[in-house]
Amino acid sequence: MKVGIVGATGYGGVELIRLLEGHPVFQVEAVYSSSKEQKEVREEYPHLAHYNWLLEKIDPEEMAKSVDLIFTATPSGISTTLVPQLIEAGNRVIDLSGDFRLKEEGMYEKWYGKTPGPKKYIDEATYGLVEWFSEEVKESTFISNPGCYPTATLLGLIPVVKERMIQPHSIIIDAKSGLSGAGRSLSRTAHYAEINENMKIYKVNKHQHIPEIEQTLHRFDDNIGHVTFNPHLVPMTRGIMSTIYATVKDATTREELYDVYKKAYEGSTFVRVRPLGEFPATKEVSGSNYCDIGIDYDERTNRVTIVSVIDNLVKGAAGQAIENANILMGLKAETGLGFLPMYP
Amino acid sequence: MKVGIVGATGYGGVELIRLLEGHPVFQVEAVYSSSKEQKEVREEYPHLAHYNWLLEKIDPEEMAKSVDLIFTATPSGISTTLVPQLIEAGNRVIDLSGDFRLKEEGMYEKWYGKTPGPKKYIDEATYGLVEWFSEEVKESTFISNPGCYPTATLLGLIPVVKERMIQPHSIIIDAKSGLSGAGRSLSRTAHYAEINENMKIYKVNKHQHIPEIEQTLHRFDDNIGHVTFNPHLVPMTRGIMSTIYATVKDATTREELYDVYKKAYEGSTFVRVRPLGEFPATKEVSGSNYCDIGIDYDERTNRVTIVSVIDNLVKGAAGQAIENANILMGLKAETGLGFLPMYP
Amino acid sequence: MKVGIVGATGYGGVELIRLLEGHPVFQVEAVYSSSKEQKEVREEYPHLAHYNWLLEKIDPEEMAKSVDLIFTATPSGISTTLVPQLIEAGNRVIDLSGDFRLKEEGMYEKWYGKTPGPKKYIDEATYGLVEWFSEEVKESTFISNPGCYPTATLLGLIPVVKERMIQPHSIIIDAKSGLSGAGRSLSRTAHYAEINENMKIYKVNKHQHIPEIEQTLHRFDDNIGHVTFNPHLVPMTRGIMSTIYATVKDATTREELYDVYKKAYEGSTFVRVRPLGEFPATKEVSGSNYCDIGIDYDERTNRVTIVSVIDNLVKGAAGQAIENANILMGLKAETGLGFLPMYP
Amino acid sequence: MKVGIVGATGYGGVELIRLLEGHPVFQVEAVYSSSKEQKEVREEYPHLAHYNWLLEKIDPEEMAKSVDLIFTATPSGISTTLVPQLIEAGNRVIDLSGDFRLKEEGMYEKWYGKTPGPKKYIDEATYGLVEWFSEEVKESTFISNPGCYPTATLLGLIPVVKERMIQPHSIIIDAKSGLSGAGRSLSRTAHYAEINENMKIYKVNKHQHIPEIEQTLHRFDDNIGHVTFNPHLVPMTRGIMSTIYATVKDATTREELYDVYKKAYEGSTFVRVRPLGEFPATKEVSGSNYCDIGIDYDERTNRVTIVSVIDNLVKGAAGQAIENANILMGLKAETGLGFLPMYP
Structure with a gap:
């Protein structure tokens, strides 16, 4: 299955790249960025020196055709408008931002100090705390990944x-x-x-x-x-x-x-x-x-x-997002996540 | 005035040396150690490369003659026996260990898991939290310096x-x-x-x-x-x-x-x-x-x-000990302690 | 294929465990220790909290029967006697110590200050710097893994x-x-x-x-x-x-x-x-x-x-050892080693 | 004696404040900044929470009247124009930047990639590597402090x-x-x-x-x-x-x-x-x-x-600058600098 990552130049996005490299089913098809379009990923992150990837333009329709699922590792305040566009174009989305987590009206404004996304999407978003809500995740196509x-x-x-x-x-x-x-x-x-x-x-x-x-x-x-x-x-x-x-x-x-x-x-x-x-x-x-x-x-x-x-x-970002993606796509929750801690 | 330090090879002891170097009244006359007698301080601590000090033997009578005040920067369980000997020989003592802090019977055994020092000395020890008990410190010759x-x-x-x-x-x-x-x-x-x-x-x-x-x-x-x-x-x-x-x-x-x-x-x-x-x-x-x-x-x-x-x-050890020594010896509490934080 | 690790409680040994966990062909069958026999690995390394492994006794004959290859992640001076025993019992060995690297007589004594292992084994050991000597590794059953x-x-x-x-x-x-x-x-x-x-x-x-x-x-x-x-x-x-x-x-x-x-x-x-x-x-x-x-x-x-x-x-220890093991066992050198750097 | 510090919000400047606090002769009279005029020092550096200092405007004439010596802890490229103004107004200057160190023509442009200061001042500046050139420092009123x-x-x-x-x-x-x-x-x-x-x-x-x-x-x-x-x-x-x-x-x-x-x-x-x-x-x-x-x-x-x-x-900045200032003002080189390393 093909997946895409929006916001691949942040630490959450680049960790998704690391973890997905070892995933037996998901393959990163493309990485997207609004601000750094056409820049090489390895320029931003020299630890990926052997990668040839370019950061691509965000185009929701195109993305729906080329990938099976999108991870949005975008900052709070960006997902509010981006995610609805992606969903409307038919994409499955795992959103790592805090933009669709708070269900009660007024709470997002109060605690984030920003304008919330559309109520419809806030209502639809499944809060993906895997250990406790995996049944809901299975039924969903739009996951709001929990905060760290x-x-x-x-x-x-x-x-x-x-x-x-x-x-x-x-x-x-x-x-x-x-x-x-x-x-x-x-x-x-x-x-x-x-x-x-x-x-x-x-x-x-x-x-x-x-x-x-x-x-x-x-x-x-x-x-x-x-x-x-x-x-x-x-x-x-x-x-x-x-x-x-x-x-x-x-x-x-x-x-x-x-x-x-x-x-x-x-x-x-x-x-x-x-x-x-x-x-x-x-x-x-x-x-x-x-x-x-x-x-x-x-x-x-x-x-x-x-x-x-x-x-x-x-577990506080990319790993849990992949767990959610696994469940949502019908795989076992732990697929590709069995690696050990790096110690020391 | 001349002071001595027992336990100069621990971090509390060596910090006393650092702070006393800049003190306008106190002068370190000797540093003592039971375990490392006759060893050079600079061997233990190369940052004191220009010092010629030898670690001397602990001899309470001798110490009472040669210095005005003793800091004991010894571990818990050592001060219980050492401090009474020092006091009996006529030394003023600032003890940095936890051995004379707990006044209620049974508490030292319970929390330290060791045998406490003599009750007489536990009763006599003034708990030297300077900001709140400086009046008691003034009247004392034996201070139990608070924990960090x-x-x-x-x-x-x-x-x-x-x-x-x-x-x-x-x-x-x-x-x-x-x-x-x-x-x-x-x-x-x-x-x-x-x-x-x-x-x-x-x-x-x-x-x-x-x-x-x-x-x-x-x-x-x-x-x-x-x-x-x-x-x-x-x-x-x-x-x-x-x-x-x-x-x-x-x-x-x-x-x-x-x-x-x-x-x-x-x-x-x-x-x-x-x-x-x-x-x-x-x-x-x-x-x-x-x-x-x-x-x-x-x-x-x-x-x-x-x-x-x-x-x-x-403030959690050597500095507060010197504050206590200042007060006990009739100096202003802040004498020699006005240096700024090291930042960054 | 089954592999064993001797010296699993050092950092080199525990890194072998981490990397082999994700290896598609090798499986860690047993971990050995002379000094900590019968101790649980997770007691030594709580990051392996979900493992039930016990540290087993070193028995060269038994090991030759139960595993296909042994990694010795033992300190210099231990491998000198252990590795010959393992080889004589018929084990393939990748030795991570420095004990079989120096070929010229007198050099080990001079630089390590210890008695070298038997000349026969020093001569037989293939120096496994993979990028330059992989042809020799292919022909070998005993690899001396390069220093970091x-x-x-x-x-x-x-x-x-x-x-x-x-x-x-x-x-x-x-x-x-x-x-x-x-x-x-x-x-x-x-x-x-x-x-x-x-x-x-x-x-x-x-x-x-x-x-x-x-x-x-x-x-x-x-x-x-x-x-x-x-x-x-x-x-x-x-x-x-x-x-x-x-x-x-x-x-x-x-x-x-x-x-x-x-x-x-x-x-x-x-x-x-x-x-x-x-x-x-x-x-x-x-x-x-x-x-x-x-x-x-x-x-x-x-x-x-x-x-x-x-x-x-x-690359300076466990990774290169696995590369050597891959080549020696006829696998592609990079098998199981394609994971990305962890950044940041 | 009164001293002033230009560029007190950089790490070199704030270290001058720390060291001068304990100096027995020099007193910091004022701290200057072009970019952060009238800002409180403690806002920039909360470790100076008990200071009431305001960053003052740079006015060479005024400075010549109010202080005996100026430390310029300004970045390369700023000192080139600032230092000549200070000297012309009659100030003694210790410059911590690299702007007046390179004597040979063309070298500053080549290695710093910037326009050098006036040749007259480059010629006049004494390179203050104290251990080797203290005789020259004694005769000087303008010191270029060595790089770290x-x-x-x-x-x-x-x-x-x-x-x-x-x-x-x-x-x-x-x-x-x-x-x-x-x-x-x-x-x-x-x-x-x-x-x-x-x-x-x-x-x-x-x-x-x-x-x-x-x-x-x-x-x-x-x-x-x-x-x-x-x-x-x-x-x-x-x-x-x-x-x-x-x-x-x-x-x-x-x-x-x-x-x-x-x-x-x-x-x-x-x-x-x-x-x-x-x-x-x-x-x-x-x-x-x-x-x-x-x-x-x-x-x-x-x-x-x-x-x-x-x-x-x-020694690589503020300390050596004070050594230079000591010598230049006729004090012993080590005045106020005898504090011990902070270890650990």
């Missing part, structure tokens, strides 16, 4: 929220990300000498992934209330860790908690629940599609601590 | 706890540290290829700084209850960030919160409260004795977010 | 040495490596706080890869004389760069030089000669089996500058 | 070049720098995710510091000829290492070589020649004004290996 922080956070939280073990309004998520999450656009924050040997918090209580997390949790427990979420930049390229704190309604045990997670993910290839007493480090999933989870229960405070790690560019 | 995480955390929390603004049992501290905090002893965790491009949580709900934080908070509000505290290692050498979450009893505003902090630290040279909307990064205090604090209040969750950063080896 | 520095350096130098363009005694190689090259054994040099934000030279004019480089160059020009080679550690996990300087016998041009390289590597999948004016960075081959080469000629000094980069654990 | 790479390289090379031990045309300098050397301007090269876990060579055989190195070496041996010099970026913030290779005319010994260096630098506070067998790492001078040198002689190749490290922002 929400993926790590929701995979960590859903098992206990679904079991209604968590006290409303008690969830606090302290998230940490490597710099590739900030994208390839230049900024002082991402300037090497400024962020090396440094760490910082950003968008305090204002990050646009907050409503995405809340909206999804409410599908499992509509009384769960608001969450506190704060992201930090740490001096590494890849990796997200969500450290999650929540108070349980009734005293529990670590063993009971562990059973909840083992059961929740027993059929999931890519979620690895760690044995009690062991917690995952970000590098232990680097370059892979795994989400590793470690858990603890503290009797002193009646709180659970849940640590969930992913590679932000794989 | 507690310093960042307590300076961040005390203003609101003291004002009794915080709901009991609501405090969660997510702390991040660079690797120098793990010391110079070799370990797989601190092996470069294992922790570079990586981050990990450790001692989940079990870190020995938890009771130190709680004990000190209780001096300001004895109803504050237990705290959740979890430390993480991030791939950098220096720096600690405590991201603190707490629910307020009554709805407040960011401005009100800001006033509480400005007032709390208006006379403090080394605590810099950042303007609303600005949050400190760890590198912005690197190499310096500053503790920078940024604050936010989130109406949605009724929680405050407090971000407190220090250099773990300066 | 020699691989980058020789691939950079051979084209001009073979053409006898280089003045004798004029070659200087300034090499830089990430810390994974130093292995997993703990050392102060590899302690994070010591080598982060730091770089150092080591084994000045004494590195054991010097005779390996000279021996191989002499196969192409026996007048080339001695080389100067110095390695440096730079604060990154993966990657080697060899910056090579050599004086040409006769004035040349950059274009002429470029033609020499293009011709030398036109049939080589894994050597990518960069266009004139472009030089490779180490990350542009990270995680992949590529060796990228950039070249310049400086009229002022009559010297060429050759920059050659590899991932030390892939 | 030339400082490390020349301090490493001059002793043997001066003794005419080195074969003409045999010098090769392989230099490595941290990213702060690339300045604060945003670029893809300095974007964190691009250069972290990466290293690259740049300006191959074209760096503008080549003629500066050659011009200065020719003052000690006019037959020394051209040098090969290539700089690399390594993933760290501070630090330069020059690894220097040169063939000696007559066979020598390591001990003889060592004597040459010890003698050359016996009166120099800031050059530390390491004992034979020991080589400096960049972090061992980080944050300090030291230049540490390690040396070896290799009988096999008749070459010396010289390793010279500095902190590019201190």
Whole structure:
């Protein structure tokens, strides 16, 4: 099957190229860019020195003829207009942006500070958190791929929220990300000498992934209330860790908690629940599609601590997008994604 | 005045040497080590290539004659026996270990898993969190220097706890540290290829700084209850960030919160409260004795977010130890500590 | 085909596991260790959390029955005795150590400071620098896999040495490596706080890869004389760069030089000669089996500058070992090695 | 004495602020910027959060009245016109740019690709390599502060070049720098995710510091000829290492070589020649004004290996500028510069 990538010059797009190179069914037929048309991909990314690809012009009708599925790895605010055009021309689309994730009216404007896409498409978009919504993905032709922080956070939280073990309004998520999450656009924050040997918090209580997390949790427990979420930049390229704190309604045990997670993910290839007493480090999933989870229960405070790690560019972007594409095209979810983490 | 350093081959000890080099009153008279007696300091630390110092034998009587004050930068479990000997021989002591911090019986055994020092010395030790207990330091000859995480955390929390603004049992501290905090002893965790491009949580709900934080908070509000505290290692050498979450009893505003902090630290040279909307990064205090604090209040969750950063080896160890020594010896607290952060 | 790995707990061994996971023909049948027998691999390497493998006892006879080929990723000094046992029991062996590379008597003792293996096996071992000696590899059942520095350096130098363009005694190689090259054994040099934000030279004019480089160059020009080679550690996990300087016998041009390289590597999948004016960075081959080469000629000094980069654990170890295994077993050299660099 | 800093928002300028804070005689009276006039320094650099300084307008006449000396930490191409105006208004100037270093006509155009400043000022500028030209600095009122790479390289090379031990045309300098050397301007090269876990060579055989190195070496041996010099970026913030290779005319010994260096630098506070067998790492001078040198002689190749490290922002910029200012103003060269490296 032939696939196309729009936005191949961003880190999400170029990771799609990397992962699709090893895919046994999908073949990258073309890469598209509005801003860098006719530029060679290898000029932008010398690690692809042996590729001859040119960035092609976006033409929705033409694309519908030449490829079976399009990945849009475009920034928020671009997908709002591009994706509807692609769909209307008959393309299946996996959109990696945040533009079609927030269903409730007013939320996109509030948290993204931009004009949302057409309501029709927002309604149609299937939120592709694979472990929990794969049935919906199967029926869909338009997937909104989850955000990186929400993926790590929701995979960590859903098992206990679904079991209604968590006290409303008690969830606090302290998230940490490597710099590739900030994208390839230049900024002082991402300037090497400024962020090396440094760490910082950003968008305090204002990050646009907050409503995405809340909206999804409410599908499992509509009384769960608001969450506190704060992201930090740490001096590494890849990796997200969500450290999650929540108070349980009734005293529990670590063993009971562990059973909840083992059961929740027993059929999931890519979620690895760690044995009690062991917690995952970000590098232990680097370059892979795994989400590793470690858990603890503290009797002193009646709180659970849940640590969930992913590679932000794989499970948090390109890898999960391919999982969605696999399911949507009738393949096994894990097709082409079985590669191991790169360690060290 | 002449000072001596025991444990000069650890990172805390060598940082004392660095800071005391620029001190206008204190002069390092001798450096001591039990394990590396007669070894040259510059062999251990080639950055001191122009020093001729030998590591000397520990002899409490002799030390009492030759120096005015001793810094013990020894690991936990060593100070328990060494410090009493030094004091009995007549030395003034600033102890950087955790051995004399926990006052309540049973707590040291429980959290450190070791046998505590003599009760008499635990009772006598003044907990030297300078901004809040300088009056006690003035009267003392034996200071227990605060831990690195507690310093960042307590300076961040005390203003609101003291004002009794915080709901009991609501405090969660997510702390991040660079690797120098793990010391110079070799370990797989601190092996470069294992922790570079990586981050990990450790001692989940079990870190020995938890009771130190709680004990000190209780001096300001004895109803504050237990705290959740979890430390993480991030791939950098220096720096600690405590991201603190707490629910307020009554709805407040960011401005009100800001006033509480400005007032709390208006006379403090080394605590810099950042303007609303600005949050400190760890590198912005690197190499310096500053503790920078940024604050936010989130109406949605009724929680405050407090971000407190220090250099773990300066304000979190050697710098604060010198502040304590300054006060104890009748100097101005900030003597010799006015150097700026090294940025970038 | 079934393969076994001895020394699976080192970085070279665990990289073999990663790369073989995606190999279409080879299957890892067993992993062996003398020191950690019966330990679970995932305990040593939590990134393999979903593996159930136990480290098995080394038993050459048994191994000959159960696998088709053995990779020995053992340290220098271990292979000297282990490999002969394996071969005598009938195993095909790809040895990643330096123990069978130096053919001239006395050289191993001199540069490694250890007792060499039996002369018979040293003579029999085929030096598996794939791009230049694949014909010999085809005929062999025992391969000595090249060192990491020699691989980058020789691939950079051979084209001009073979053409006898280089003045004798004029070659200087300034090499830089990430810390994974130093292995997993703990050392102060590899302690994070010591080598982060730091770089150092080591084994000045004494590195054991010097005779390996000279021996191989002499196969192409026996007048080339001695080389100067110095390695440096730079604060990154993966990657080697060899910056090579050599004086040409006769004035040349950059274009002429470029033609020499293009011709030398036109049939080589894994050597990518960069266009004139472009030089490779180490990350542009990270995680992949590529060796990228950039070249310049400086009229002022009559010297060429050759920059050659590899991932030390892939092309410099496990990747090249698999290439050798592919050829030896009659597969295409590039089988299972076509994955792209991980960038960023 | 009062000093002013032009270009205080670059890394060189802000490092001057850091170092001058601890200077016992100089006091920063004002900081100037053409582009960011009236902006607060602490907005640009939050690590100076307790400073109230505004960036002031550049007014040469006014400056001559209010300060005793000006540091211009302006980029190349700005100093060409600014410095003459400052001097004509009567200011003493220490210029940190490369604009007044190259004395021979045509060289600045050739290597910087820009129009040079007035010949009169180029002639008048004293090249302030303190260890070798302090007598000239004493007589001067206008200093051209050496470049970062030339400082490390020349301090490493001059002793043997001066003794005419080195074969003409045999010098090769392989230099490595941290990213702060690339300045604060945003670029893809300095974007964190691009250069972290990466290293690259740049300006191959074209760096503008080549003629500066050659011009200065020719003052000690006019037959020394051209040098090969290539700089690399390594993933760290501070630090330069020059690894220097040169063939000696007559066979020598390591001990003889060592004597040459010890003698050359016996009166120099800031050059530390390491004992034979020991080589400096960049972090061992980080944050300090030291230049540490390690040396070896290799009988096999008749070459010396010289390793010279500095902190590019201190000895390679602000620190050496202050040394020059000290001498020029009649103070001891080392005044205010005795602080130790920050390690780890």
